[in-house]
Amino acid sequence: MSLNRRDARKFAMEKIYQMELSKDYSIDFVTKALEEIDGEQKVYVRELLTYLALNSEEIHNIVLEHSRIKNLSRMLKTDLAIIELAIMEQKIDIEIPVQVSVNEATELSKVYGNENNARFVNGILRNIFK
Numbered sequence: 001m002s003l004n005r006r007d008a009r010k011f012a013m014e015k016i017y018q019m020e021l022s023k024d025y026s027i028d029f030v031t032k033a034l035e036e037i038d039g040e041q042k043v044y045v046r047e048l049l050t051y052l053a054l055n056s057e058e059i060h061n062i063v064l065e066h067s068r069i070k071n072l073s074r075m076l077k078t079d080l081a082i083i084e085l086a087i088m089e090q091k092i093d094i095e096i097p098v099q100v101s102v103n104e105a106t107e108l109s110k111v112y113g114n115e116n117n118a119r120f121v122n123g124i125l126r127n128i129f130k
Contacts, residue, residue, distance in 0.1 A: 002039030006104070009085065011037060012048045013108055017081040019049070025056045047092045052084060055091075059084050066127040078112040079121055086125050098129045 003011060015033045019025055030049040034042060052059060060072055063083055069075050086105040089096055102125045109121040 001037050003037055003041045003045075005041060005044070008037075008041035008045050009089075009104055010108065010111075012045045013081050013085050013112075015045070015049055016052060016084055017077055019052060019056075020077045020080055020084075025053045027053055029053070044093075048085065048088050051088045051092055059087055062087055062128060063124065067124045076113070076117070079109060079117055082108050082112070082121050083124055083128075087128060090129070102126065102129065 015029075018033075019029060022029075027050070030046065030053050033049060034046055037045060063072065063075075063080065064070070067075075072080060082105045085108070086101040089101045090098060102122060105125055106118045106122045109118040
């Protein structure tokens with residue numbers, strides 16, 4: 001399946017969500033996920049998932065440092081996956097403006113949650129990127 005950037009973000013978020021649910025941050029997981037897509041966005045998705053696989057503790061610590069949550073198990077996994085996606089997008093691609101990552105994350109959180117989730121995700125990301 002070939003994806004545009006928005007669909008690639010959604011696909012990556014769903015795979016990040018699966019990684020968080022299963023606590024499987026392995027390169028094997030990434031390899032299997034990448035078998036589902038092709039096209040130019042495959043590189044983007046590979047970089048995101050590989051970054052999480054290799055740096056999950058760092059990403060989790062960033063989220064904890066910039067939220068009032070003391071334990072990530074208390075955060076909805078969809079919100080966590082969306083926040084992680086935006087963080088990693090900024091870590092791997094300096095061409096994507098911060099505001100684009102924040103806006104795309106906010107929109108994803110409306111799809112997978114509601115307006116409250118969107119405000120929560122937006123607030124944490126604004127703290128991280130200020």
